[in-house]
Amino acid sequence: MTSNRITMGIDYRSGRYYTARVRQEASERKVTALVTATESELKEHQALEGEDIIFSVPDNEVVVKNLRLSQADKWNTDLLARFELSQSLLDDENEFCFATLSIGQPNRCLGLVTRRRNLEQLTGSLLSSLNPAALLPKYEMRAIALGKGYLNFCHPEQGELVCLADFGDNVASICFMSGGNIIGLAHLPRGQFDLSGPALTGLNSEPGLKKMAVEFKTVVNFELPSLFKEGVAPPLSALIVSGDGSDSPVKSALGQHFQVPVTAPRIDKRFLQKEPAVVEGTLEDYLVAMGLTVN
Numbered sequence: 478m479t480s481n482r483i484t485m486g487i488d489y490r491s492g493r494y495y496t497a498r499v500r501q502e503a504s505e506r507k508v509t510a511l512v513t514a515t516e517s518e519l520k521e522h523q524a525l526e527g528e529d530i531i532f533s534v535p536d537n538e539v540v541v542k543n544l545r546l547s548q549a550d551k552w553n554t555d556l557l558a559r560f561e562l563s564q565s566l567l568d569d570e571n572e573f574c575f576a577t578l579s580i581g582q583p584n585r586c587l588g589l590v591t592r593r594r595n596l597e598q599l600t601g602s603l604l605s606s607l608n609p610a611a612l613l614p615k616y617e618m619r620a621i622a623l624g625k626g627y628l629n630f631c632h633p634e635q636g637e638l639v640c641l642a643d644f645g646d647n648v649a650s651i652c653f654m655s656g657g658n659i660i661g662l663a664h665l666p667r668g669q670f671d672l673s674g675p676a677l678t679g680l681n682s683e684p685g686l687k688k689m690a691v692e693f694k695t696v697v698n699f700e701l702p703s704l705f706k707e708g709v710a711p712p713l714s715a716l717i718v719s720g721d722g723s724d725s726p727v728k729s730a731l732g733q734h735f736q737v738p739v740t741a742p743r744i745d746k747r748f749l750q751k752e753p754a755v756v757e758g759t760l761e762d763y764l765v766a767m768g769l770t771v772n
Contacts, residue, residue, distance in 0.1 A: 483509075486622070486769025488533040489599065490646040491721050494519050495758070497766035500750075506629065506770070509750045511763045516603060531615045531622075531769040532599045534591060536664035537648050539618045540565075542588045543703070544577070554579075558588030566590070578621060581658030585707060589618060617769050619645060624652040624659040626768025627717065632743040636714020638704075640697060641742075643720035643765055644727070650720075650765070651696065655709055663700050665693055686730040694734040717742050719761045 481502055488495040496519060498510040512522055542562055546554065554577045563570040574596060578587040596616050617625075623643045627633075641652040644667060653661035670689040701713065716739045718728055723741065732739040744760040 482528050484529040484531065484770040484772075486531050486533070486766040487603070488619070488622070488645075488763075488766040488769065492646075494603075495763055495766045496522075497763050497770055499767065499770040501770075506748055507750050508630070508748055508767060511758075511760070511766070513758050513762070520603065529615065529770075529772075531617055532596075533619045533622055533765055533769055534596065534599065534616050535645065535648055536618060536620050536650050536662070537666065538595050539589050539591045541618075541662050542590075543707075544586050544588045546584050546586060554586055558586075558590075562588050562590040574616075578659065578662075580660045581656055582660075582707070587662065591616075591618075618650075618662070619643065619648070619765055620650040620652045620662040620664060621659060622765045622768035622771075623650050623719075624654055624768065625771040626764040626766075627652075627654065627742060628657065628659075629771050630744055630748050630764070630767050632745050634715040634717065634738075634740075634743075636737075637711035638709065638713050639715045639717060640713055641717045641719075642693070642723075644718075644723050645720055645765075649693065651700075653700065653704060653709075655704075655711065660707075660709055661700055661704050663696050665689075665696050686726055689727075690730040690734050693731060697735075713737055715740070719764050723761075 481500065484499050484501060486497045486499070493513050493515060496512045496514070497508060500507045500509050512519065514522055540562065544558060544561055546557070555575065558577045559570070559575040562575060566573060572593055573590050574593055576589045578589065580587060599616065600614055623641050627641055637655055639654045641654060643650045647667050649665040649667050651663040651665065652659055670685045713735070715737050716731060716735050718731065718739060719742050728739045741761050742764055
């Protein structure tokens with residue numbers, strides 16, 4: 478890891494940019510600023526500086542495919558991902574970006590593909606405000622950044638299989654963790670659920686919450702057998718919820734459908750500078766943004 482390198486993670490949701498600025502010194506990371514702002518506010522904010530800048534990519538704009546690796550494939554995972562994923566594309570493959578994610582298993586990885594123009598649209602006009610010395614922007618799928626944020630900035634929960642869920646603007650990012658690795662990714666379209674309004678105690682009094690919880694449980698139930706098939710045998714041990722709409726009513730609604738603790742992530746404050754600039758919200762609101770800064 479490069480000494481004294483400043484990295485910015487920018488997660489856009491609900492019309493706001495959640496930004497984390499992290500200073501990397503040798504093997505240590507320190508969060509020096511956490512800022513929530515509109516585009517115009519962020520352009521003029523002192524937090525908008527650093528050698529690297531990484532934007533979150535909505536999960537519904539990324540295609541994820543489980544890839545099996547032979548001994549020969551292990552040395553060419555990026556080429557394998559490009560070949561496998563391009564087979565299902567209707568447009569020129571040069572219009573897409575391809576990537577792979579190691580999941581801690583010798584014979585399996587995840588392949589990812591998204592349209593280039595979607596990535597370019599994520600930056601808006603922010604890049605014109607960057608220091609000219611800044612590198613070209615990088616991008617990371619929200620669910621992956623969520624997992625990296627949990628692994629690198631949170632106290633781990635007990636148990637061998639943890640499900641993370643971060644509610645973004647229109648999509649809830651879902652990440653499965655086991656053995657210190659991201660092992661599965663999913664998402665739930667959120668736009669169809671109305672999670673606003675006063676906190677209500679009963680599911681029957683809030684149809685939007687009830688429907689969301691049922692759909693969320695369906696997504697998790699669909700993914701778990703696939704993980705078990707790939708050798709991930711432990712039962713789900715915890716559900717960690719963050720992001721927009723992850724307040725008590727949402728956790729309560731989800732708790733009705735899961736026989737595991739439903740809690741918020743526990744940020745390890747040892748990674749924070751003594752007085753990081755926090756403009757708005759809670760530390761948990763920036764978990765994806767912090768995860769974006771992890772290379």
